[in-house]
Structure formats: structure tokens, C-alpha cells
Amino acid sequence: MSVTVRIPTVLARAAGGKTTHEATGATVGEVVTAIAALHPELGNKLRDAKGEPYPYVVFYLNDEDIRFQQGFATPVADGAEIVVVPAIAGG
């Protein structure tokens, strides 16, 4: 499955400056693994050493929070869009 992954500019530096990435995988976790293989530094910011998502970086699959689905095991359909939203606190 080919999906689009959108990351915020704060993470883009770890991914060659690009905020939009195409990757393949059957689940959100596989897509993240595919992106991490291309951009290891970004990978470290998307998941912890055990490969689990951080509580302060939320993944939305087609605008739905994957924590209310099957987390990284949530299946993705071809053409899906994953948006990565880290916690920010500035004001």
C-alpha cells in the first residue's frame, strides 16, 4: 500500500527537509518502519527504542487517531494519508 505521510516542519530536518513523504506498508507501523529506514534520525523521533509510538507524538490515519484503532498495527489502505502531530506548547 502506498501512503502519504505528512510530518511537521519541526521534524522535517531529520528527514532531508521534506514534510511530505511517500512510503509503503500494510500497517501504520510498517509505513513508519519504511520511513525510518530512509531517514533513521526521523525514525527515532517517531517511535521509541522498542518500536512503539511515543505518547506525545500522535498519528492520524485519514484524520482518525490510531490510538483508538489498533495503534501501529492499524491497517492502511492504498492512497491513505498519515499525519504526524507532536505535542507543542509554545505561546
Place this chain on the structure above:
Amino acid sequence: MPLGRPASELPKLSKEEILRYGRHLIIPDVGLTGQRRLKDARILMVGAGGLGSPIGLYLAAAGVGTIGIVEFDTVDETNLQRQILHGTKDVGRKKLDSARDRIHDVNPNVKVIGHDTRFDATNAIELVRDYDLVVDGTDNFAARYLTNDACVLLGKPNVYGSIFRFEGQSSVFCTKDGPCFRCLHRDPPPPGAVPSCAEGGVLGVLPGLLGVIQATEAVKLITGIGESLIGRLLLVDALQMSFRTVKLRRDPDCPACGKRTITSLVEYTQLCGLRSHADDADVPTLQPEELEQRLRKGDAIDLIDVREPNEWEIGRIDGARLAPLDDFAETLATLDLEKDVVVYCKMGGRSARAVRQLQAAGFTRVWNLAGGIDRWSAEVDPTVPRY
């Protein structure tokens, strides 16, 4: 459903107010009743900084009757790039005073209640209790969790906005059936995982964009019109100029609004791991004066600047070399274990983390420059610009 009292109990508008709010009154959705609701409303702004500036100005202009402001800070030059409540003439004044003056200039009908204090676990409940809703214009995780938990405990809506560099987020939390901030992020990130605006910067107009969205949501909640951001997180990207919303769900296991295991406010600074002097006690420091003396004596010191190249360009300490913290692992390999190492950044936070990395790698003769290049500039070399 609008907030506040039944329409029959709302205050009347004077002739002057009818003229002032004419453009509201002719919108059928707002009308006289909506404007009277705004006049009756009591809104608490937590923070009168980047987000608080447009929030305060627009809520005042819109005719919100009572605006409370929690703010302990004073205006400094670095605020002026975005905090439009305050002007150049206000540098050094209490933000509360300049905010009050500016708000009264915009609309003298507004009652401004200043709370000259840091918003903390000891006063949050008392402060929030007297208001209909809260607008979160704070700038750190501790204050955001505190605002959220106080609003959940008291059942007050929390109009949320936060920003970093070019991006912002907004939502409405803590309503009767909607999610709260802890449904989105149950626990704060570990210290250092997410940079602050003071460390990472923020585009000056961005708090304008997000603060105006927060003010819009507050006005909608008070007047009971439109679809609020309850259950949605608005993501704003100023570089792409894109706006999108993702769905927020109320988490039945949320410790604040779900299982309600949070029944009182805790020490949030500790929860969020905000650095305190005590936490940095294990990091050896060198005072700016001492460094100056040692450099003058010609001591062999490896002076490492862990800021970003764009900060290095603004100014640096003579004899330093640049090694941004993000790539610090590569720098470690270039250091001589026998040499004294002094590390600095802007204020001392990032360099403290670098010192910890060095200690973990076996370096024993390593120091953090206290107060960073900011104090160096203030106390040793004023030709280095502060920023």
C-alpha cells in the same frame, strides 16, 4: 448552547455600546442577545504573551465584559516581535499594566482583572472558579496540564492554542461531553524532547493567527453560535498555509475527564520535568567571569557552542567552535579526554544536556557555562548581541 445566564437576566447595552457593537448587532446570529451575552461574559486569559495578545485585543474589541489576566512577567525587547498587546514604550513594565492600558484603549467598557501571579497548583482552582471559560495562552507544558486539569475539575471550557516556529494547534477542551488535553496527550513529553519557542523560535505572526482562532472560538462559545472545535484539533501550518482538522476523541481511560483519577492539582513543574536549579545540580558550571579569566590566562580549553548555525551567526564567544546539540554524538568523537571542555548555548539549557552526554561518555573535566552566551554578553562582552 450559549454559556452563561438566561437571556432575561443579561445586562442591557447602553446607547454608546449599541453604536460601538453595531456590526455585531446586525448579524442575526449574534444580535442584541449575543452582544449582551458577551457583555455578561467573564473570560480568564492565562498568559498575556504571544497568544494572549490577539486574544485580549479581540475579546476586548468584541465587548467581553470581564477579562481576567494571569500574568507575572514584565515586557522585554524579545517579546515585541509578536506580543502586540505591548509596545516599545512598555519595555520593563509589568505585562499586566501594559495589557490593561491597551485593552482599555481598545474598549473602556471592559473590566480587566489582573492576577499578578504565576499560575500554579496552589492558585489555579481559585483563579479559574470565577470565570465562565478559560483561554490558554501559556507557553509550557506544565501550565497547559495545569490549565486543563483545573478546567476539568471545575467544568469550565478551555480554549486551547499552542505554537512552534511555523505551526500551531487549536481546540476546545473540557466541555461537558468533549475531550480534554489529556485525552490528546495523557502525559507530558520528557524534558528536552520538545523545544520551547525561546529555544526554537517562532514566526512572529503565528501567535496572531492562532490567538485569533482562540478568540473566535471563545466568542462562539459565549454566544452559542456555529460549530466549535470541540472534538477536533485544528492544525495550522503557516509555511504551507494549510489548515486541517483531525478528530479528537474523549478517552474513557483519561485520568482527568474519563476515569477522573486526578482529583486535585499536583506539582506540575515536576511532572513536566521543567529544569530547576536543583535538577541541574549534578552539572558542573563555570561562571562567565571565571571563563573569561581562564581564557585570558591562555588555559587550554575546548570551548564548544552547541547552538544552531543561525544563532552562531548572530554572535559567539571568541575561540569557540560550533557543534549543534542535534549532532552532538559526532562531536564527542572529536574531543580530547585530557582537555578541559566548556560548553555553552543561549541560556544554559541545551548545554546542560550536552554536559550530561559528555559525562555519560566518560568526560570528567567538563563544565556548563552558567547562563549561556546571554549572561556572557550581559556580564563579560557586551559586543556580543543578545537575542
